[in-house]
Structures are given as C-alpha cells and as structure tokens.
Amino acid sequence: MGVLVDKNTKVVVQGITGRQGQFHTKLMLEYGTKVVAGVTPGRGGQAVHGVPVYDTVAEAVEEHGAEASIIFVPAPFAASAALEALESGIKVLVIITEHVPVRDTIKVVSYAKRVGATVIGPNTPGIIVPGECKIGIMPSHVFKPGSVGIVSRSGTLSYEIAASLTRSSLGQSACVGIGGDPVVGMSFVDALRLFEEDPHTEAVVMVGEIGGNLEELAAEHIAKEGYPKPVVAFIAGRVAPPEKRMGHAGAIVMSRTGSAESKISALRSAGVEVAEKPSDIALLLRKLLRA
C-alpha cells in the first residue's frame, strides 16, 4: 500500500536511452520499481538493462499496461513527451526535466486536469515510497519505510531532512518532490490531500521555500478543512534578497509576494509547527506524534 504509487505500479521511462534515463532506470530497477518499458522515438526494438524500448508510449501501455511515466526527455521536447503520455492513458506523470518553458508546462498541466491525471514536476526528483518503489532520481539510502509523509519543493533539502528523520527512527510513508519551477503540476494542497487519504501516514512534513504562494494556499487549506494530521513545515530562503532567483526558477521574492516571513506566518496562524532549522523537524514530529 503506497501513496499514489506502490510496488505494483507499472512504470514506463521516457527518454530511457539517454545517459540519465539509462542510469536511473538501473537504480529504479534495483530499488524494486516495476519498470516495464522504455520509450525513445526511433529506438524501438532495443533494450536498456533488460527493459524493452518502444517508439511510442501507446505501445508501452498496450504491451505492458504501463500506468505511470517518468520523463528524462530534454526540455525542448519534454512537453510533447508529457502530452503523448497523457493521451496514451498514463495517470501519474513524473517530469524530471529541468528548464521546461513555462508555456509548455501550463499546457501540460491544463491537459492533465482535463483527463484526470496527476503531474509531478517539472524540475522534480520525483516520488519515493520507501521499501516499495521509487519513480525518481533521489538517493534511496536516506529513506526508510515508516509513517511520515514528506512533500518538498527542493530535492537535496528533502534528502537532508529525510536523512535526519531516518537517523531519528522516523521512517517515511512517501516523499514527493513537487518541483522548483514557478508552475508545477502537483501543489502542496494536492500532496496534503494524498497524505490525508493514506492510512499509513501519521504526520506530514512540508518543505517550502520562497517564491509564489503555494505554502500560503496550503496554510489556508489546513485551517479551513481542519486538516486531521499533524503538519511540520520548514521554509528555506529567509535571508534571500528580493527580485533574485535563488537557484530554482520559482524561488524568487517579488515586490509583494513570496517572502519566507509571509509563508511562515501563514503556516503558524494555521496551527502548523514551523521548524527553525532542519534538525528541529524530527523533534517537533516526536512531540506532535506523542500528543
């Protein structure tokens, strides 16, 4: 039993013959992910680490019943790959690719809503359900199975936090990276809903950062819906200067929105515990889970 995906989810890798695609296909297979097929147009008939390669996603769905897709296709072609997957009936789409034009992302996200599919990313490390499967590029050794759900806008910071939870014997039900771009498919609110439905998740860690207002919307959701599980948040970028992109395309404080203070105060007024530093997250979780 996983969150959104589990050990039985059949995965197709788009861009499987590229350097990144090959490398991470191997790691996903080693972790136990059911990678059933790969797609690279023009390379149909080949195999990568024993996984058959097709020219189209439709074939991968027809031959192997692929349900989820992970995209390693270069930015200029990523949207086309995503739309192909969605039209072929893929219901969970993870877009690893960085630097996808925002116009392309907007079209993909809009189309996904129409067909009822979930898009994670772009510019994300993906999703891992520890002990079951990973559809992503995260280093699996920092995670272990358990009952804390992690949702994060940042890759390495989520690994740092997962590693510190794991050291404190707080395993994870799932860790999902929603991506560092200004427009992403899955929001914090979407992730909170998934963790709410999952019976194995007992608490949620939300790792936000400056830019946009997804954290504020999550705070509003938590307060309005009376979110039933404890939430601990961490917000990165308190000392970031305004109008400067801090690494992620989406991490930018504009004149009136996106500051760390705004997010922290919104979350605190919604009753969310906000950690001052990453190592405090485990302590706060312990306190909340005991209560």
Add this chain to the structure above:
Amino acid sequence: MVEYEAKKLLEKYGVPLPQGGLATTPREAHEVARNLKPPYAVKAQVPVSGRGKAGGILFASSPEEVEELASRLLGARIKGFTVKAVLVEERVQVKRELYFGITVSRAYQTYVAIASQEGGVDVEEVAERAPEKVMTLRLDPWLGLQPHHARLLAKFMGYGGDALLALEGMFQSIYRAGMDYDAELIEVNPLAETVDGKFVALDARMIVDDNALFRHPELQTKRYEDLSPEEVEAAKHDMSYVDLDGDVGVICNGAGLTMATLDLINLFGGRPANFLDIGGGASSERVATALRMVLLKPKVKAALINILGGITRCDEVAKGILDTLRSISVRKPLVIRLVGTNEEEGRRMLAEAGIHVMESMEEAVKKVVEIARRGH
C-alpha cells in the same frame, strides 16, 4: 527587455503606439525630434519599472530641449542601470490611463489577463488598494484569449461602441505577441485613451521566459542581460550565484539546501557572502570554478562547502577542492561537509591532504561562523 524593444515587437502585431524613435546620442535625439510633432517625451531605456518616479521620463517642447534632456539622461544611472539609449516620442494628450497585461499565475497554474481601470501605477498596488478596479481573467492555455474575453475586459474598463471593438483588437494583439514570444509578462501600462478617443500603448514591458530562448534565437543575446558578471560566470558553468553582503563564502548543491544553509549561517549569528548552488552531478572542474570564485572574493573570511551527494559524487567534489588548492595561492579557512554518493572515497582523498571533513550540516555551519567571527 526595455520599452523600445517591447514596443517594436508590439508594433509588428499592429498595436497603436506614439510616434517616436530611438537615440543613443543627444544629437541623434535632436534629429529624431525634428521629424516628430512637438511637444515631446524623452524616456530613458532601462529594464525596470518605476523609472518615471526615478526621473527617467522628461518632457520637452523643442528639438533643442530634447537634445539637452537626452544629454542629461544618457550615461546617467537609473535604479542601478546605466542609460544607454533614450526613446524620443510625441507627447500624447491623455484623457485616461488604463492597464492591460498578460502574466503567469503561479497559484492558478495558467496565464491570466489583467485589466485595470487605473493605469500608470503598479497594478499590484491598485489591486491591493482598490480591488474593484482590477479584473483578473484566468485563461485556458488551449483556448487563449478569445475575442469575447477581450470584450469582457474592455467592458469592465467602461467602454462600449467603437472603443470596445478597438480595445478588443488591441488586447488580442498583445496576447498574441506575448504567447509568440514566450512572455512570462507582457504589459501595457499606461494604456492611454487620448483626448481624441484613440487608444495607444504609452509604455510597454515584456519579460521573456529564459527557458524558452531556444525558440527565439534572435533574443539569445538577452540571456544574461540583467545579470552581474559573477552571475553570468556561474550560469555559464550551470551554477547559480547571488551576491550577498556577509563574509562567509558558501558552496552547496541544490537550491533548497543552499538557501537552508544561508539561513542556518544567519541563525547562528554569521553573515553569508553569497548564494552558490553548483547544481546536480557537478564535475570536479565545476567544483573548482565555484571554489575559486568564492575564495578569491576579498570579503570572504572563511568558506563552507556543504554537499549532500545524490547525483553529485563526493569523490568528484574532493578532486575539485584539491585541484583548486593546488592552483591558487590564496589560503582561507575552509569547512567541508561532505556526505552521500562515494562519500568514503571523497573523505579519504581529502584526509590524505590533511583536510578534515564533517558529517553534520549544523556542526559545519557553527564551525564556519565561529571561524569567520574570530578571523582565523
């Protein structure tokens, strides 16, 4: 993109503009004015909003006066940018100032069209002060801004008859220009209704999505336009740099981890000198470039390398550090935290060179802050 470039683009799409021309010398400004009808507006071309208040827009009644104002503006600094060109235009007799723009809404995950009954000022400021004057329309990216959407917005601005139809055409042209050029933002502010009942784009601004520049080879030269030399140097090596005013140099992998590291330095009483994210899977050359950039900064008293290796390999990082220390003579205290992929190999390489490596991010931050404070 500066006003003149945005306007040149809008002109291609048939958006009505004031008559005018660009000048890079006072003499040229005089020439441009001679072919226009007085009075004139002389506008500094800098890629920021709010230049009117900063003294970047001046008015003249003769070509001689235009020349004098141009010589005052050219070479001056406005909001941190040097004025390299001025736009000389016929001064429009304005009856009413409005706002129209298309931008990306992060919350709605799509484009929005924004119309305001009040223009010439920051639209977000109007939206806060008088929300009833601003209309935001969510657009379906597959449908775009349809004619009836444009009419709805024109109607909201208070127009009917021919004016409604004129605005419909104008809004659609602006939308098309924005989409064709992958604009994150395209805005006409103010959009002026003239005393003779026409509509013109008095000022225009456009921000193109850097990630879409591969579709617009003619705009490639704009890629690094708003960046400082260090930011450009970093970007060319697939890294991301932001200068800060403290004395603790920082090198990290991943945007979120880098931001969290800066926050921790601050929390422990130190002041970071920079944000430097070396990205994923950095080679030893990239690490070396990063370390040189940081160590060679005079203001940096001590530096912290905080790497959590996923696709980044610790042995590559260690090699980059050792290569740098062999190639430059500057010696500053260096605190290194290195964990993750190929951690043992990386530690061994550094230990052989007598360099101590830490495991905990918080301990490493505490240590570097303390060293910077003591000064050695």
